Amino acid sequence: MALSGKRKCDKKDDFRNKRLDLAGELLGRELRVHIRHAERLMVKALQRDLNSDCELQELDRYLDVSIITNGLNRAFSTGSWCHPSKRNERCTGIVRTLRRTNPLQMITDLRKTHQLFAYAGKAGDTRYPNPSYWGKLCFMSTPDGEQCGLEKNLAVTAIVSSRVAQPLIDRFVPCGMNKLDEIPTEEVRKMDKIFLNGDWVGSCTDPASFVLRLRFMRRSGLIDRQVEIKWDKHQREVRVFSDAGRILRPLLVVENLNKIRIQKGGSYSFQSLIQQEIIEFIGLEEEEDIQSAWGIRHLFGRLSCGIIPFANHTFARRVLFQSAKHSQQAIGYFTTNPHYRVDTLSHQLYYPQRPLFKTVIADCIGGSEYAYGRKDDFARPEFFNGQNAIVAVNVHQGFNQEDSLVINRASLERGMFRTEHFRNYKAEVQNKGGSGGNKRLKMKDKIDFGKMQSKRGRVDKLDNDGLPYVGSSLQSGDIVIGKVSESGEDHSIKLKHTEKGMVQRVLLSANDEGKNFAVVTLRQVRSPCLGDKFSSMHGQKGVIVNPHAFPTRQTPGQLLEAALGKGIALGGTMRYATPFTTASFDVITDQLHKAGFSRWGTESVLNGRTGERMQSLIFMGPTFYQRLIHMAEDKVKFRNTGPVHPLTRQPVADRKRFGGVKFGEMERDCLLAHGAAANLHEQLFMLSDFSQMHICQTCERVVSVVMMPLPGGKKIRVPYCGFCRSSENIVRINGPYGAKLLYQELFSMGICLRFQTEVC
Template sequence: MKVYSLEKSDKSKTGNDGFVQKRNFMNETHWIFIGLLPVMVKSNLCLLHSLNESECLFDAGGYFLVKGMEKVFIAQEQRCLRRLWISDRPCWTISFMSEIKRRRIYIKLVESTRSEDFSESKIITISFLYATMPVWLLFFALGISSDKEVFDMIDMQDCDASVINTISATIKESDKLCEDFRKSDKARQYVDELVKSSRFPPAESFDDYIARFLFPDISGNRNKALFLGYMVKCLLMAFTGKRKCDNKDDFRNKRLDLPGELLGRELRAQLRLAEKRMVKAIQRDLNSDRELQDLERYIDASIVTNGLNRAFSTGSWCHPYKRAERCSGIVATLRRTNPLQMMSDLRKTRQRVAYAGKAGDARYPNPSYWGKLCFMSTPDGENCGLVKNLAVTAIVSSRVMQPLIESFISCGMSKLNDIPTEHIQRMDKIFLNGNWVGSCENSASFVFRLRCMRRSSLIDPQVEIKRDKHHNEVRVFTDAGRILRPLLVVENLNKIRKPKGRSFSFHELMQQEIIEFIGVEEEEDIQCAWGIRHLFESEGAISSYTHCELDPSFLLGLSCGIIPFANHNFARRVLYQSEKHSQQAIGYSTTNPHIRVDTLSHQLYYPQRPLFKTVIADCLGRSDYASFGRKNDFARPEYFNGQNAIVAVNVHQGFNQEDSLVMNRASLERGMFRTEHLRSYKADVENKDGTKRLKLKEKIDFGKTESKRGRVDNLDDDGLPYVGASLQTNDIVIGKVSESGEDHSIKLKHTEKGMVQKVLLSANDEGKNFAVVTLRQVRTPCLGDKFSSMHGQKGVVGFLESQENFPFTHEGIVPDIVINPHAFPTRQTPGQLLEAALGKGIACKGTMRYATPFTTASVDVIAEQLHRAGYSRWGSENVLNGRTGERVQSLVFMGPTFYQRLIHMSEDKVKFRNTGPVHPLTRQPVADRKRFGGVKFGEMERDCLLAHGSAANLHERLFLLSDFSQMHICQTCERVANVVMRSVPGGKKIRGPYCGFCKSSENIVRINVPYGAKLLYQELFSMGICLKFETQVC
């Protein structure tokens, strides 16, 4: 997308005798290119907005494409700037916050240095434009004429002695600083002199900087004084304990910055930089008396384009308040292992803290998260509690552009200018986005009529309306970044009782006033029922409820709400499944892999739906907001990342100890959990001219079998392999040479192989050509691969057993997986047992049933269903031993369970080497598998070999195969003798060990030591510490 700005006007003047009689303005608009801005995928400006052919069916967009990478914004939790903030640390303070520092206002209760009486030790001061003064002076500078009018604006009824003393001390302090301050001109002059002598004095006049920096959204000095009095009142009420301090972790005091706000912030920073460069270039021409050129010559469009690309690539974004600082973690690469992982990345939120180790209460759940954020979906480690996921039905509000003042007036509001000062405090205040816009006599009637207008779509449904009974206030919010969630309106539920069997879409329910969006603050005013079932089971209590949950499972996140029987499991296991296993499970990452080029991807060959279903799973993949009761309307199997396996809970000859699994070899050979591994290799193509390519062919022929770097027999004359070629370890996948004949080919590593699936030649935005070769590898589960159920029961394949050796039932059913019985009492996941029992009943009856958290059937219902199907009530069965054919004495619990294959495969983690690179300092093998490093051998491995008495093996691992070295020791002084070139009698020079301390080459022995010990000696010697070695000849 091209961004244009700047309008140029050409003016001409006509006049007689030097006097201008007429002006003719000729405006000519020039569009000037100032940079490129990334466009969000599937937005209105995107080319894919209305394109469905060849696109992924479950790709909803919401991310950006920058330099071929998919980048996604993580919503940032920021302090709400539309509220007053009350704090008691380090002193009692109420602040009016703004992104611009000069607009921030702080009113504090501070100790008076002039007061002689202890009871008058606190005064009220205000910090405005870096100047601090008693707040009483600013009241009179704004035009207030008497103390009584100020008292009326503050409106502190039933004041105690501390408030009276504080106000009296403030008045005395004002009188000492400015005599006759009750005269408006005196107070105005004093405030102006104080502000002009501050650290950053404004250049404007008093009226101008008051209008610009003191509550800029409020017009008129009287209205500004009223809001100032309201701030003083809130501070005094908090000081006396009648009002609570604001909690910074409460979501009513937070807003989410979405991609539009974040991208606009970075764009403004880049435009300021471009403007600065442009002004410097114009000033340079003016100072050198050059003729000014067109404006296009001074604007460097690469500043905006490269700056945004750099920000997307590094994830470093400009700070919301501090221009000199940058924030990290704003942008991340979109992960596409499976659809759930992709959708979870799009719904993540992040709270930025200065130091993650001292986050304090920010990590703990807050009651305001209820229904807005998932309590379980948060990562472990340093980001625990700081990175969160939105609940399933939670949305983030956009800015409401509809003017609401006329609607307020129609509901009974009076403007501030129409109300006398002595009457205004008796009325209920009405705030719009934190600004005091009016008052009303009856706030209950006002709120009721305004909410009726919202339900009937006369005003935007995202408007949040809060009535504060304790402080006689009505707060209305229309700003962006608020989290809203839909709830059922109980009084209108009778509209959908009559037409039974009909399904209603979400928009139809909104139009019929059955569903409305509720914000964090407004939720305090309602009585919400737990669910529709709970609502109708207590018919007598319906009148006490105003709203009802759509479904209790909607309180959870997307990846957490599809877990069956999640409320029966240990909370930590639910967290592992929702944040780890569900996002590491191999599924169907996209439905158009043939037109995509991903660096690394996995595809499950035969994805299946689970036998059960949940309410959230039913909503996946629907094009509209349909209801949950529609028959034969299930989500696509690509949304589920696994297959249904027959799982038996039993021991199997010691091969499934701890978290180990025993899998059926025959099931795997039939294609169970078989996946496809795709890896792409990319190389820049600097030269595509045919004549020069022939010259290169004379130097290096890609048609021969071998080259100096590896096999090239699968490459064509252009250096690229043909589709279907089988490449093995150390083969060259892309042959590339320079014009001088230097080889720059890309070679497969010692653990890589595959079949060529795709060869692509293309060009990027800068016009540079590149080639991409994609290799495909089919992978069957093997020893060491990881699997997991949907209940956090992760296990590693420990043994592949033949089918004939597995136990089987009288019906001939052989399990696919055998897990250890000790997995359930230690990990506390009875939900998996319920899933297996429910799945067995579903398989017998042939109809799917719900396993939604919080609303599932009881254990007795599931047991009765199994009994009717002819099985044991508790899912256990008699089995026969596959080896002997005898009946196993104990009962074995067996049933279908949905299992997921994780991306952690032993083939990707295999690590071996006989020789390779070593560290230049320690001469030990380098780390990292990508660098062909050595196998890690740490303290636990050392202790294991010591326990087994394998001293020779330990000596080989830690010494002979690591950093074997030799050094010479002088037995006379017990110090290290260096190997030097020295002269001997006869004029000859020999090289050998020589002790520099004893000046002799006698009594020197050679010992074997690790090079790390030798390096330690040298480092200590450089610090003046000399070590001595006692040696003994054996």
């Protein structure tokens, strides 16, 4: 029909033509595949016994349950799942890691949508926002790089429909539908078609009445509230959807608002509003038929975007940084039982605080017991991970250029932004008694790990059972779990050269399969140091902020947050910083003026170094800051000399192999601008791929070092020119090994370089 021009082409990026596969749908599809596989094998085994006239056994002997178990385990471990439509193909990238740095990051990961797409070429319109996203997905929240536009987040109020098990065809008949087998052939063309999940199930003569009755049944709860009803007048079709994977959002029914009367102190839960037909779920198809208007428009954003104060006054790129990166990387208190969990790596902030400001989104995410708009309470304070810092906007002797920070040392010593880090090491253990059963140990039967020397590292912190003492301090190179195989081979787990900590807990337990395992938890307390990363709610990274950062990065929202926070701390009543709905600037400034402070938030301060009063006024105010997981202790990558690549003889790039960060072109240009020639020579030559070459001054080619015989039968290594067949007029020069390697590769292609040398 689209080719003939009778209707428009469907857009593949429109969410009306898409369905989300949730965990239940994926597991059910994968389970059905493995069940069919087990059934086929069972039928083959039964058929084989029937054909051979063997006595049939119990049915359990023919059904191999391990096929289903191993298949599901393989799907989770490899991430390869069955394709929804292609039988012989598998989908990759289904399984993702649930990150638990803070509660906000965990909820964000649970509400992400991933679009499987090949990154070989340009994705075209797939990466661009679509009008169908409005109210269902967040336009701002998408990562950088190859996943840009393909990874999205559901809006705060959006839900994903589940499969409706209720039979709906019988409900259509009382609403005016005629079944296909009851309609005369000549009358079909005069009636509107009715489709259920794409299948033609009947027709009706009065589609308006049919749709009205069906929607009344949905609001009354006679049919499932997630059923979507679409009346296409142009195509003369009524499309009803009850499948899973559709994005729905709740909307207020205007004609039913008079059913409720909000009493003083009264409240209504979300479920009660649905039961009273005040709220109903609307899908993408049905939304085209209704007349909707903006009501509470700030509810449409993603959760991490909706809790940013004054986001409408901040550059969109900075809002994206905070919502997609910084809010998920902030260290907070992600659980209330950290000492009973066995996470591989976890972080905790010592003194988490809640911000002074509030947003409407922060109130809406509260539970049923939370009273909306409560003055001194937060619905979910765990979504805010940071502390309130008193921030000054000042050029502080140039120490806060770009993203640099200037923090009060006394505050750091008192515990400001101090964090605790846990790392768990896990290993399977198997205690053998006597001589180890039928297998013979090459070592003695009873092993004392505390006295046994290990080639892997130091064992002086281990007990006799191979586990460290609780409270002992382990450094890089220490053995954290001593383990020896039955053949006597050492399989101990050693700390890497960048890891250290105090033993917090030693746990011995067993899993469901009966295998014993040991878990050792190391704890490390970290105070902020040079190189650690901080961020405000607006993507800024300075505690004494350089005033030049605001015009270039366009984040005046942080100034408003500081002014509002100062007014709140002084007892002000205006507490909300919701985007697009906040009061004017005059309300914020009047709140400061009534408290006896400067209307514009400036203060007269003293110089902490000299004790003199500064001549200019400094803008100051409390700002909510976050400490991120990016720390110098985990990121530092520098070294003097170490392992080199066997081919290029240049330093390796992997930190695990004692490598460093490449000294690139920008760093080279900086040293050139400063005139640091000796430092440049050391970094790019002496500490990189220093080598020596021999050049023949006659033919200006690189010569080789060969073994030359001497009188008496001895041989020595001397440079020899194969072109001139002489070992005279040869000089030795210092040069990078990369130049020598380039000469050899060009020489293999028939290109010979010549070097002109002079004696200096």
